Amino acid sequence: MTHYSNPVLDADWPDPDAVRVGDDYWMIASSFNRAPGLPMLHSRDLVSWEHVANALPALPQAGHYALPRHGSGVWAPSLRHHDGLFWIVYPDPDHGIFVLTAPDPRGPWSEPWCLIPGRGLIDPCPLWDPDGRAYLVHGWAKSRAGVKNRLTVVEVDPALRHIVGPARTVVDGDELPGFRTLEGPKLYQRDGWYWIFAPAGGVATGWQTAFRSRSVWGPYEHRVVLAQGDTPVNGPHQGAWVDTPEGDDWFLHFQDRGVFGRVVHLQPMGWDPDGWPVLGDAGRPVLTHPVPVAGAEPGEPVRSDDFSAPGLASRWHWQANPADGWAVVDGGGTxxxxxxxxxxxxxxxxxxxxxxxxxxxxxxxxxxxxxxxxxxxxxxxxxxxxxxxxxxxxxxxxxxxxxxxxxxxxxxxxxxxxxxxxxxxxxxxxxxxxxxxxxxxxxxxxxxxxxxxxxxxxxxxxxxxxxxxxxxxxxxxxxxxxxxxxxxxxxxxxxxxxxxxxxxxxxxx
Known part of the structure; x- marks a missing residue:
């Protein structure tokens, strides 16, 4: 049987989120000040990935991002499929939470609109409840908001155009022993439970936690479900829970490798008798594992470019919003x-x-x-x-x-x-x-x-x-x-x- 080795994407794809629609897996990552941003990756087997598009040609605050704003821009986004559309919800920590949609992940995508204006709102993720209501969970950046280490839920309209009710803190990390920098929440439902998957403890040194409650508003109980242990995978951080057409569960997350960025790992995922998720090898990251799909061959996005096609390929990005005339690619090989x-x-x-x-x-x-x-x-x-x-x-x-x-x-x-x-x-x-x-x-x-x-x-x-x-x-x-x-x-x-x-x-x- 073919095995894959972690990381499955050994390059900087920060804060990944992913969904499966049919037999296709789609993944996005943070892009910060870079444009085009919100890179879109595609896979049929979770171990071989292709960079197919960028959902955000330029950041909407055009004048602000005409210059490189290192560390600003698109922070941890979420990707969902609902009502026939793909939805991206992303935070700009200096401007607010934004939404864009597309019927096809390859684009074209809508112009982004601001769902919640404000500073310090980060890592948003929506959930559409079967009863027709919609919610959004997000974290906080102390550098902009003055607070962190807490998760907030707010009801929003199903079109993600405006807030419906008051926001509530549903998990306060300061009340949990040892917790710090709780962030990156992803909101799900399963078997009558609301689940929030979120890391804590810092990008390079933390762990992955699962929270669950019978109500979206809490109270939430929690367990640490993935931690470094005796492995070389430091700080297994935020990511995405996805399933296969056959009903198997997997978890994509990142590891901070310093100069090489935030690389993406794939963990098998099961469930214990009490209904809690079990990630990796009993909560330890796996380094190798049988591939999710028989015959799959691990592979990463293409990097070389012979410039034989007009225009820039998806693999390239600028350090700021591009201006007309920055590049000339006529398909002639240069x-x-x-x-x-x-x-x-x-x-x-x-x-x-x-x-x-x-x-x-x-x-x-x-x-x-x-x-x-x-x-x-x-x-x-x-x-x-x-x-x-x-x-x-x-x-x-x-x-x-x-x-x-x-x-x-x-x-x-x-x-x-x-x-x-x-x-x-x-x-x-x-x-x-x-x-x-x-x-x-x-x-x-x-x-x-x-x-x-x-x-x-x-x-x-x-x-x-x-x-x-x-x-x-x-x-x-x-x-x-x-x-x-x-x-x-x-x-x-x-x-x-x-x-x-x-x-x-x-x-x-």
Whole structure:
């Protein structure tokens, strides 16, 4: 029998929620400041996933998110299917709780509307009761609301357009011994019980709890149903309870892997004689397990891109709401990024950085980079971006074109780590970033057009650089082109990138 290994998605898919409709499983994740946001993944077997769409082309507060707002934006969303529609309810901790719908998860999705305005309302999840009423459970962010560690339920209209009655705290974590940072609730019904699945104890150090009550308003009793124990799976955190067409139950949750982000695990789920869920191996996360569907082969979303189709694939996202003209992909095999003005020169400040998540296994990223433009300071390259970042690529100087490696942080300043002139007459190079199992990056370059497989032609730019986590996210790999504020740019100035080829654990991804 085929087994899968956890994590089933070894990359940053934070705060996953999922539903099954027929034979199809659909999953979404937090996207924070990134756009397009609300990534939609599809599976037929819970272990092989494809990134098929993004439900949110841009955050609705367009002006606010025209710049990167690290750590803000879309926090933990929920995904449900009701009355023939798919529903996403997501929180923006600075603006409120929002809703959007679609008949097909691949889209198009409706424009989001605000169900509950306010600051600090997080992690919402709706439930439609068989009696025709609807409820919403949510948590609280102390950074915005001044309170946390509690779960609130409020009745809403079935169309999720407005509040119907007063909100009530149904679980106060301060009253539960040892509980802290109770958040991420998901609301369900089964066998006459209302269930709230919610983690507590912190993202990297906590556990998963199940609460149940005969009334949506409580009182709720609880049990810890998944904890690290003697396994390497720290802080098994919030996720989704799903079932199979055959009636088996499973639980998807995340684990915080630092620089690699919040990776997704799949746990078998059963029930004890008292009607409580049993997750994993008697409450311990499993590392391997037989696949849910016979013959299923585990697999992750595609990363490489030959740019042979017009437009950007779902796997790419920006650091802020995109503007027209940030990318040109005509289907001819290249991506052109027009140089964007960068007031401080910091890539953390630049929305026009086109990114993917850093895989959780050793990976190699390779592409060709060409730079057009005579304005000194114009540059294009590949960046590994977190709270601190490093990039390698090309920069125009007053005397020519150079290969450079630079690093920067939250203060906006960059440090030149290495630089050397490009061979005379060349406008481009092949560039690669080799990332090891700890997230250390070794940058290399060679003359463009070197025969594929000629590894001896690569020049390492500098010793390895350790990647850093982002704000609530793992590190990312991105492409960019920028120029100093006030630079005189001609049409076409910027960076052109050839196919992006990614290998993960030695296999093309």
């Amino acid at each position: 991506l052109h990024l027009p140089a964007q003005a960068s007031p401080r020169g910091s890539l953390r400040d630049q929305g026009a950085v086109l990114c993917q998540q850093l895989p959780g296994q050793p990976s190699t990223w390779q592409t060709r980079v060409d730079l057009a433009g005579d304005a000194p300071g114009t540059r294009a390259g590949v960046v590994v971006l977190g709270r601190e970042y490093a990039w390698a690529g090309l920069v125009r100087t007053p005397v020519g074109l150079e290969v450079t490696l630079r690093r920067g942080g939250t203060d906006g300043d960059e440090e030149v780590v290495a630089q050397e002139p490009v061979p005379h007459g060349a406008s481009g190079i092949d560039l690669r970033a080799v990332v090891d199992g700890d997230g250390a990056v070794t940058w290399g370059w060679r003359a463009a057009g070197t025969q594929v497989g000629d590894d001896a032609s690569w020049h390492d730019v500098a010793p390895p650089w350790q990647a850093h986590v982002g704000h609530w996210i793992g590190a990312e790999v991105g492409l960019f082109a920028s120029a100093p504020l006030g630079a005189v740019l001609a049409p076409g100035d910027g960076g052109t990138f050839g196919p992006v080829r990614v290998t993960v654990a030695g296999k093309e991804a």
